[in-house]
Amino acid sequence: MPRRPHVLLSAAVSLDGFLDTRPGDERLLLSGAEDFDRVDAVRAASDAVLVGMGTLRADNPRIHVADEARRAARLAVGSPEHPLKVTITHSGDVDPGWRFWHHGGRKAVYAVGAAAHDRARSALGGLADVHAVTEGRAWQEVLEHLYGSGVRHLMVEGGARVHTELLQEGLADELQLAVAPLLVGQPDAPRMLGPGAYPGGPRHRLALVGTRTVGDVALLRYAVRRRPGPDARATAADLAWLATACELAADCPPSDTAFSVGAVVVAEDGTEIARGHSREGGDPHVHAEEAALAKVPGDPRLEGATVYSSLEPCARRASRPRPCARLVLDAGVRRVVTAWREPDTFVPGANGVELLTSAGVTVVEADQFAAAAMAPNAHLRPGA
Ligand SMILES: [Zn+2]
Structure with missing residues (x-):
């Protein structure tokens, strides 16, 4: 079996399953201060954090560990102050002005195909390490390369396309879903997950491994995929x-x-x-x-x-x-x-x-x- 990191998908959705309001509207804040702090703690416990291009384009997020004590704790055990920041591009069309490149730790870009690789590399210069991956097996190569770079825990913060692809390809291990008490109600707003062939289809039930209240959101934790393992009984x-x-x-x-x-x-x-x-x-x-x-x-x-x-x-x-x-x-x-x-x-x-x-x-x-x-x-x- 190829070696790859533990992949944790992290998302916040409205009660009707949306990640945000329609494109062009002001960004919707789904969770409050307590949940942002929880996400900060998950980031601090991860070796790398991945965000898709759509999210970088739409939200222009920084993605870093905000809490000083968490950064100090990482340094104390010999980890870099911030997790590695990762994104993936199919077009290579990246903006060197995005905040993503100018905050937090080292950055890695996985570009699908040689043309995207060359375009991303010339746009970014020294802002990020740009790696080429192959169309058709891009995610497997990204995860194997991250594992080879020492990443054991990868947090994925979306958006919709990234979550959908990783779930459909059976490459996600864990899902942490914060459900916010509000309704978006716009048919053209982005949903967390798109249509497609998920492993096992609607008959496959994920294992709910924890529920918690964080401020006014409900945090649901699912084990998506139990890796094939030895028997759970003692011999x-x-x-x-x-x-x-x-x-x-x-x-x-x-x-x-x-x-x-x-x-x-x-x-x-x-x-x-x-x-x-x-x-x-x-x-x-x-x-x-x-x-x-x-x-x-x-x-x-x-x-x-x-x-x-x-x-x-x-x-x-x-x-x-x-x-x-x-x-x-x-x-x-x-x-x-x-x-x-x-x-x-x-x-x-x-x-x-x-x-x-x-x-x-x-x-x-x-x-x-x-x-x-x-x-x-x-x-x-x-x-x-
Ligand atoms: Zn112990």
Whole structure:
């Protein structure tokens, strides 16, 4: 299977499914300050943000991480201050005056065909890296090239044509849809998605993985496409590896302020790739999955590997900006087996299972090991 980033489509629509009012009208603001801040957080968590030419032409957006603390957090983990900014053009007809080129981080333009490539390159000069892709397989090439450039999480902010094409080609993994409480009612206004052949047709139901109220909009999160993955049931081999992870948890240096966790990373052929435990090597903050994955960066076996962790990988943490669920995703691991869901003892909302499953990772919970996983943490109590 070609390697490509996790593709998250992000959009805001009216109750009647429109992205905006008709062309020429003043731009419609669908969501308020809270939702713009949510979008800023998603941008900050992405390696790259893609916006289509139609949106650049119509809205002339800046596309950058606005929040200073989020930019500082990216820098602190060695990421660029802003995500890579990406667009795609079929005509090569780009305006070097657009704000897109003059804000935020590095820019990449994918031009479909040699003529579009030459036109975009001469229009933009040094404002962006311009790459040529092939008509007919443009999106596959864009995603493979982004992956090759280190992009693991791609946020796509529209517009309609880009969302429609990625969904129809089965290349989107996740959809985050903010539904605004207003009605546009104009037949010539742009809809979020155009007509066409979507995989599975109207009988295919996306998996709703979360709903949330953000200001006065409803945020709906869907897993669009579950990548083909191994079975979600624990095998005998899974249980043996999980037992090893629980033994590692029991051997952690004791702590009154953090969980004791063990983790083992096992290749598809059943051989161990790496193992780790909390506070390994005298580092008071290191987590088990983090310690294990840090030993084998970029190992090609990780894509078919399973991570066994006595406690679910965290989605938030107090000590470091990159939580373990994110590290698992970034490593390309597609399967996690765990014994115990993290209680809100130290960090509220630390649950990584939802983050992992919404990104298409298979998570197996083998609660027959919950007691073993919990034993080294029995002295930890909320508020203690
Ligand atoms: Zn962690």
